[in-house]
Amino acid sequence: MVARAQNVVPIRRKTKDKRRVQTKFWREDDPELGEDNLVVKGGMWEHQRKWWHMPNFIKAMVAGYGAGKTLIGSKRAIALSLANNGEPHFWVSPSYKVAKRTVVPTLVELLDGKKTVDKDLRYRYNKSDNEFVLTHRGRKGKIWIGSGEEPDSLKGPNVGSATIDEPFIQDEAVFLQMLARVRSPRARFREIGMLGTPEQLNWGYDICEGEDADRYDIGMVNVPTSANKALPQQYIDTLLAGYTEKMKQAFFDGQFINLSKGAIYYGFSKERNVVRLSDPGHELLVGMDFNVDPMAAIVFWVNGKHMHIVAEVEIENADTQYMVDILSQNNEGTHEEIVRGQIRNFIDKDGQLRVRTIYPDASGRARSTNSPGGTSDFTILREKFEVISKSANPKIRDRENAVNGKLNPVRGRPTLTIDPACKKIQKYMHAYTHELRLKQKQYSHLLDALGYPTAYLYPVAKPIVQVSTIQGF
Secondary structure, three states: OOEEHHHOOOOOHHHHHHHHHHHOOOOOOOOEEOHHHOEEEOOOOHHHHHHHOOOOOEEEEEEOOOOOHHHHHHHHHHHHHHHOOOOOEEEEEOOHHHHHHOHHHHHHHHHHHHHHHOOOEEEEEEOOOOEEEEEEOOEEEEEEEEEOOOHHHHOOOOEOEEEEEOHHHOOHHHHHHHHHHEOOOOOOOOEEEEEEOOOOOOHHHHHHOOOOHHHOOEEEEEEOHHHOOOOOHHHHHHHHHOOOHHHHHHHHOOOOOOOOOOEOOOOOOHHHHEOOOOOOOOOEEEEEEOOOOOEEEEEEEEEOOEEEEEEEEEEOOOOHHHHHHHHHOOOOOOHHHHEEEOOHHHEOOOOOEOEEEEEEOHHHHOOOOOOHHHOOHHHHHHOOOEEOOOOOOOOHHHHHHHHHHHHOOOOOOOOEEEOOOOHHHHHHHHHOEOOOHHHHHHHHHHHHHHHHHHHHHOOOOOOOOOOOOOEOO
């Protein structure tokens, strides 16, 4: 059975006493805040204390973005590593890149801050081995940083405790590996912490609330973003501005919500999002997906946060050069059958479409789509347009969330609208589902062409909360 944090009481006094000894390393009263909500003296918020004192073997915090998961998890990792006196604590992030942006700087900031008030603490971070080594009043501690990208790489010697960071976007094999490894007989406190934001109803939901909950000794606390009182209001407003109600429940309220079944573009409504708008004189922009059959693009303008699709392009058995020809010429003749939408209104006095900038599939940087001489797709595009792209595409889920957030935001009116003549993208948004995704591959290209620029220009906010050096723990 899942034990809710507020209902959990230690079964044996001996266990309770041990955990009190362990937690003396950190303050447990509320943090003290100064100007602009900056933490001037550390501590724990109520939800962090509840998670900390759960007696379960698996401690799960299912929380919204910015709720303080990494901070409290890092404090726990330090305390466990010293309490287990040399038995390693294994922290598994979704990737080493994520770890270097989140847990590694958080651990460094916490340890540096602790050193200022406790001269007995010493530590070093070995970057090549991804290992922290600590000493404190005769005790030794080790924290290993690992990546869940290849779960088999986590096999090895036993450890005393572990943390799985953002487990709900990692493979279940990572969880199973940690179950197998946290078994050192020399560790006083064997446990697994799971700290993450729910993004889909997968194995994480099954063991926290679903059909597998009874199989494990697991305690769970659900935490909204707002429980972290150190967050500025601007951060909260930024999160909510791009969220649908479902996204708010998952990414802000920290609730397991079904985002993976049914319509992928559940924010779309013909009544709400399909509208004909007059030409405001803006430059046209293009989102483009590289594919031979079909090659796809959407043509749009932006006005502040508003994005309006004026045309859609699907070309069968085409190459990049042909798409360039379509977008750099007027919409006459055979092009009329290819470019659907309010396109004629955007032809300049020279008979050219007012297209200057393209946001393409990032894979075009290196690949060639039936291009002569193996020329890259980006090279061909740059002959006519400015090309804006990051080194890699945003994750599919992030692109879909960005589009949904603009189709039906929690606050305010839709900021993504579609001209009525763009029939295909309307159809695809209605019909594209998670269950049939593989069978509906033909829908994905035009939708991807929309997702690339949307996620680039209006990404779903996932800012990383920086930890300032804190004294007086």
